[in-house]
Amino acid sequence: MPDEIALHGPFDHHDSSAVPPARRAADPTPTPTPQPTAAAPAPTPSSAPAFPSAPAPTPSSAPAFSTAPTPTPSSVSAPAAPSPHDQVRLLFFGTIRPYKGLEDLVEVFGRLPSHYTLTVVGETWEGWTLPAAMIADSPAADRITFVNRYVADSEVDGFFAAADVVVLPYRRSSASGPLHIAMSHGLPVVVTSVGGLVEAASEYSGTTFVAAGSPSALGSAIVSASANAGRRHPDPSSWEKSVAAFTRLFARMGVPVAVAPDLSASAQDAEITASSNQTVPVFSPDLR
Numbered sequence: 631m632p633d634e635i636a637l638h639g640p641f642d643h644h645d646s647s648a649v650p651p652a653r654r655a656a657d658p659t660p661t662p663t664p665q666p667t668a669a670a671p672a673p674t675p676s677s678a679p680a681f682p683s684a685p686a687p688t689p690s691s692a693p694a695f696s697t698a699p700t701p702t703p704s705s706v707s708a709p710a711a712p713s714p715h716d717q718v719r720l721l722f723f724g725t726i727r728p729y730k731g732l733e734d735l736v737e738v739f740g741r742l743p744s745h746y747t748l749t750v751v752g753e754t755w756e757g758w759t760l761p762a763a764m765i766a767d768s769p770a771a772d773r774i775t776f777v778n779r780y781v782a783d784s785e786v787d788g789f790f791a792a793a794d795v796v797v798l799p800y801r802r803s804s805a806s807g808p809l810h811i812a813m814s815h816g817l818p819v820v821v822t823s824v825g826g827l828v829e830a831a832s833e834y835s836g837t838t839f840v841a842a843g844s845p846s847a848l849g850s851a852i853v854s855a856s857a858n859a860g861r862r863h864p865d866p867s868s869w870e871k872s873v874a875a876f877t878r879l880f881a882r883m884g885v886p887v888a889v890a891p892d893l894s895a896s897a898q899d900a901e902i903t904a905s906s907n908q909t910v911p912v913f914s915p916d917l918r
Contacts, residue, residue, distance in 0.1 A: 718856045720748045721793035723786075723808045725755045726778075731799035731822065731842065732761040738845040740770045742852065751777040751789050790815045794859040797852060801842050803827055812836075816862035818855045820848070836863035 720739070726732055732750065739748050748770075754762065765776050781789070790796070796812040798821045805826045812819045813834050821827050822842040831837040836858055840851035880887050 717794075718746045718859055719792065719794045720746060720852065721789060721796050722748070722750045722752070722798070723789060723796065723811070724752050724798075724806070726750075726752045726758055726761055727755045728758050729801045729803065731801045733764055734799045734843065734845045734848055735797055736761055736764040736768060736774075738849040738852070739774070740768045741849060742770070744770075744773070746852075746856075747773045747775070749775040749777070749789065749793065751781055753780045754778060786811065790817065793817060795820060795852065795855050797848075798822065798827075799840075799842070799848055800824055800827065805830055810867065813863070813865045813867060816865065818858040818861070818863070820851045820855045833866040834863060836861075 720735075722732055722735055724730060732752075735748070736750075739746065750761070750765065762776070762778060765771060765774050768774060777789075790811055795818045796808065798806055798809055798812075798819065800806065800822050801824070803822075803825045806821070809819060809821060809827060809830060813831070813836070816836065818836040818838065819831065819834070820838045820840060821831055823839040824842050828839070831839070836855075838851045838855040840847050877887055
């Protein structure tokens with residue numbers, strides 16, 4: 631069970647060819663004398679983004695990125711094998727609310743190289759329509775897929791299976807359900823270093839932390855995390871860690887914790903199997 635399940639509530643929720651020598655000798659037309667050309671004007675400063683733009687990978691360079699089309703729900707749970715030269719597929723997943731920072735991602739995505747694509751999956755809450763308006767007006771709108779609706783639990787797995795990097799640019803958060811789903815899939819994650827997200831993802835080898843509220847820093851982090859695309863990272867979460875996290879949370883809240891009776895070996899196995907991180911957790915909308 632992911633350690634954020636009890637942490638969320640209703641308040642937290644990509645010249646013509648040269649003439650051969652033999653023909654040149656026979657050509658009676660005299661060769662024109664080259665005329666001087668005006669010198670090209672000196673380049674002027676541009677508004678290039680502050681983060682580095684990585685060139686699209688080629689078959690001989692690493693890393694290689696995945697080329698799958700717009701994601702569709704499926705039962706595949708592992709990241710798709712990367713192709714040698716095409717897209718880096720970014721995924722934002724979760725309800726769209728003011729604290730989620732989606733507008734930072736949409737802003738910087740328009741400045742990323744053209745081999746990046748973005749899929750935004752989530753239902754708009756609290757009337758927060760700014761990200762949707764920014765997606766519609768983005769110069770890279772043709773590379774953004776917007777699934778602006780409630781997504782059933784049976785669909786969740788497919789969106790993560792069709793992603794190369796998950797981006798969670800929260801402005802604040804105590805914890806994140808999508809973060810744990812991404813880790814259960816072994817995907818690289820770009821996540822802001824706020825609230826409980828630091829503790830939740832600090833032991834995950836696929837994590838790239840970034841400061842909240844900085845589109846330029848977010849862009850640099852995305853380019854950096856792309857180097858891990860196609861690699862599966864081990865999920866550091868465990869049932870025991872989840873229990874310990876809940877215990878600490880309840881202690882801070884002053885909630886008494888009853889000690890559960892010892893379970894038989896078969897019952898313990900059933901508990902662990904039911905809560906395995908290799909299975910996509912089932913979340914209500916509030917926990918996304």
